[in-house]
Amino acid sequence: MRVAFVLDGAPAELEAGEGEMLVDALRAAGRLSVRETCGIGVCGACAVIVDDEPVSACLMLAAQVDGRSVTTVEGLPDDDPVLQAFTQAHAAQCGWCTPGMVLTVKAMLADDPQIDRERAAEGLGGNLCRCGSYSRILDAVQLAAELTLKED
Amino acid sequence: MRWHAPADLEEALLLRGVHGEDVTVHAGGTFLGILMNQGLIAPPALLSLGRVAELRGIEVARGELRLGAMATHLAVERHPEVREGWPMLARAFGLVASRRVRAVATVGGVLADADYASDPPAALSALGARAILRGPGGERSVSIEELILGYYTTCIRPDELLVEVRVPPAPERAVYRKFVSRSSEDRPCVTVAAAHGAAGLAVVVGALAERPQRFDDLCAAAAGDLAAAGAREQLAQDYAARVEPIGDARGSAAYRRRVCAVEVRRALEALAA
Ligand SMILES: Cc1cc2nc3c(=O)[nH]c(=O)nc-3n(C[C@H](O)[C@H](O)[C@H](O)COP(=O)(O)OP(=O)(O)OC[C@H]3O[C@@H](n4cnc5c(N)ncnc54)[C@H](O)[C@@H]3O)c2cc1C
Ligand code: FES
Ligand code: FES
Numbered sequence: 001m002r003v004a005f006v007l008d009g010a011p012a013e014l015e016a017g018e019g020e021m022l023v024d025a026l027r028a029a030g031r032l033s034v035r036e037t038c039g040i041g042v043c044g045a046c047a048v049i050v051d052d053e054p055v056s057a058c059l060m061l062a063a064q065v066d067g068r069s070v071t072t073v074e075g076l077p078d079d080d081p082v083l084q085a086f087t088q089a090h091a092a093q094c095g096w097c098t099p100g101m102v103l104t105v106k107a108m109l110a111d112d113p114q115i116d117r118e119r120a121a122e123g124l125g126g127n128l129c130r131c132g133s134y135s136r137i138l139d140a141v142q143l144a145a146e147l148t149l150k151e152d
Numbered sequence: 153m154r155w156h157a158p159a160d161l162e163e164a165l166l167l168r169g170v171h172g173e174d175v176t177v178h179a180g181g182t183f184l185g186i187l188m189n190q191g192l193i194a195p196p197a198l199l200s201l202g203r204v205a206e207l208r209g210i211e212v213a214r215g216e217l218r219l220g221a222m223a224t225h226l227a228v229e230r231h232p233e234v235r236e237g238w239p240m241l242a243r244a245f246g247l248v249a250s251r252r253v254r255a256v257a258t259v260g261g262v263l264a265d266a267d268y269a270s271d272p273p274a275a276l277s278a279l280g281a282r283a284i285l286r287g288p289g290g291e292r293s294v295s296i297e298e299l300i301l302g303y304y305t306t307c308i309r310p311d312e313l314l315v316e317v318r319v320p321p322a323p324e325r326a327v328y329r330k331f332v333s334r335s336s337e338d339r340p341c342v343t344v345a346a347a348h349g350a351a352g353l354a355v356v357v358g359a360l361a362e363r364p365q366r367f368d369d370l371c372a373a374a375a376g377d378l379a380a381a382g383a384r385e386q387l388a389q390d391y392a393a394r395v396e397p398i399g400d401a402r403g404s405a406a407y408r409r410r411v412c413a414v415e416v417r418r419a420l421e422a423l424a425a
Binding site for chain 1: 157250251
């Protein structure tokens, strides 16, 4: 089926196969930051933002985004404050979980610009980092909050 | 796999009536997605309710809360009127999974999948909620206890859709407790939803058996004595003796029975405080 949606700010169309999950459709469209890992909605490595909310692309059918807007990390500008903060705080080891973390942090900061470390840890509870770089990721959230506030 | 995505409820009901069991209703797809990814199901056709705007509403009418079947967990958790009038329900929906799942998972989906390890069913049962089922023969209203029959089994007929959940005005006091045994976002091992008001005392224990457990006779006998610690402990022990727990990766049956006693007592303490 033909799916028409907005991908990273630009109109896009794709041909979704029967029962094709969004994660596979996005990878086929070149968005390799979207990574199926657990396939059961637990880890957050496949997170993308649909309209304004992060979702697991491994549990969403490509057909479900027809008429909606999808944002991946590849759609963020280089000077995005959250990306900047993750780089400056060295919050990635292997980097596998990073795209999902970044998008989740963006949504968290949109709701709670002055988020503290504890609330940030709670908000990232559904994003797993198998390298265990959680403390640096939480540093990055604090830095991202500062950079975002400065930007506004 | 055919993908039907009707734009309104009338068309959705029509398709459901015509195709019955040959189509699988697809709401948020978070439950179905796992089953499909793992190759456990391969439905020949999906009937998506994603475009049916009429089913997404959340409103208060004559003191009663009405949740459309396609309202998401996140929408329920964040809705100002739900937080104000039914804070226990907002909490129970807010404790489900992660924000990513709550953004997609729906009120209808979590009831219709009838997974035993869920949060909202026990909470809705304690609040006396009813599910509205609509089919070609019209509409019927069933209690949560009538709706959920057992493991992944409901009374929804193949030509019906769950369209709405109605929650009566909230009782004076209500609490929800979720006990997880593995990680913070895990599905529950044992949950307790308790409510006390004009309609009496209701205590519902979820996730420990194939369907939510409630013993109204025990509650009626104890309702007057909640101020007494001994009576609360007795009711908790009576619940633990009467439930028929299952054992799974989240805890053995014996473990769940002990957790049940502790969690029911703590819920009753919170009600009495
Ligand atoms: C990682 C993860 C963690 C989770 N943790 C929790 C937790 O802690 N607590 C908890 O309670 N739940 C938890 N869940 C379960 C989650 O709440 C359910 O997957 C979700 O509520 C199902 O809703 P859905 O809209 O996605 O349903 P779908 O997957 O679309 O459908 C579920 C079932 O209901 C049927 N159905 C859906 N809507 C209707 C309708 N209107 N009428 C008739 N039939 C219908 C479908 O045919 C299907 O059989 C978790 C899920 C995931 C993926
Ligand atoms: S791969 Fe989707 S949440 Fe883990
Ligand atoms: S940095 Fe390797 S998984 Fe998080």
